[in-house]
Structure formats: C-alpha cells, structure tokens
Amino acid sequence: MQVDKKTLHQVAHLARLNIMPEEETQLLNDMSEILTWVGKLDELDTEGVEPLTHMTEEVNVFRKDKAEISISQEQALKNAAVMDAQFFKVPKVLK
Template sequence: MKVDKEALHKVAHLARLNVKPEEEPKLIEDLSKILTWVEQLKEVDTTGVAPLTHMTAEVNVLRKDVAEKTIRHEAALKNAPSKNDDFFKVPKVLKRND
C-alpha cells in the first residue's frame, strides 16, 4: 500500500507527533511497508481460530487480601527521623492558597 505525504501528516497529527521535513521520506517508506505487511495478513486463513484477548492462557495467581499485623507499632516508629506520639511526622507537601 502506498502512503503519501498527506496521509503521513494525518497519522502524525492523530498520534500527536511532530514530523520534520527531512524525516518524511523515511517515515512514508516505513509506513508503506507496515501497511503492505498488514495487507498480507488479510490473506491468512483464520477460519476456526478463536480471537485472543491475551497471548497466553496464564492467569495471575494472587494471594487473598487479608489484613494482618506484621510489625509492632513501636518497631515501625523506632527509626523514624521525626515522630509525634503514635505517628510519623513528615514535611508539608501541599500549600494552601487562602
């Protein structure tokens, strides 16, 4: 499939790409090759082949999300650079615009 300059710029606009004039010939050639390859895929007989949503049948095996106490409160605050009773003290990261 042949791609012209207008089609290249339309695709570049949709993809939010800036195409420099010196890049145009190479991009037109590459895009033409890609579209030619996709056209060849249309010739493949896919009768009886189920569509895929993933390339493998593997499924993530996740553990149950169970809350459990893994560290004592005192141990968690032990090495804190700044603390206030039962809490970590951290510097402000948001400013108020009053």
C-alpha cells in the same frame, strides 16, 4: 500499499509530529513497507480462531486478604531507634 504525502501529513498531524521535507521520502517508504507487512496478515486463515483477551494463558493467583499477626509488638519495637512505651517515636513533621 502506497502511502501518499497527504496521508503522511494527516497521520503526522494526529500524532502531533513535525515532519521535515527531507524526511518525507523515507517516512513514505517506511510506512508503505509497514502496511505491506501488516497486509500479509490477511493471507492467514483465522476461521474458528478465538480472539485473544490476553497474550499469555497465565492467570493471576491472588491470595485471600485476611488479617493475621505475623510479628509481635515486642519484635517490631526491638530495633526501633526511639520508642515510647508501645509505639515508635518519630520526629514531628507538621507544625
């Protein structure tokens, strides 16, 4: 498939690209090659092929979101730089 200058400039406008005159010839050739390559997909027999919703058949496995105690308060505060009874003590950030 051949792309003309009008189509090239329309695509460039939609993509918000500035095309220099010296780039036109190379871009026209590149776009024509790409469209020719994509056009080869029309040769494939896709009868009975289900459309893809994902590129792989992997499925996300989510765990149940349930609260559980994984560390005790004493263990959490053991390495605290500064603590106040049962809480971490941090510098004041708001006035």
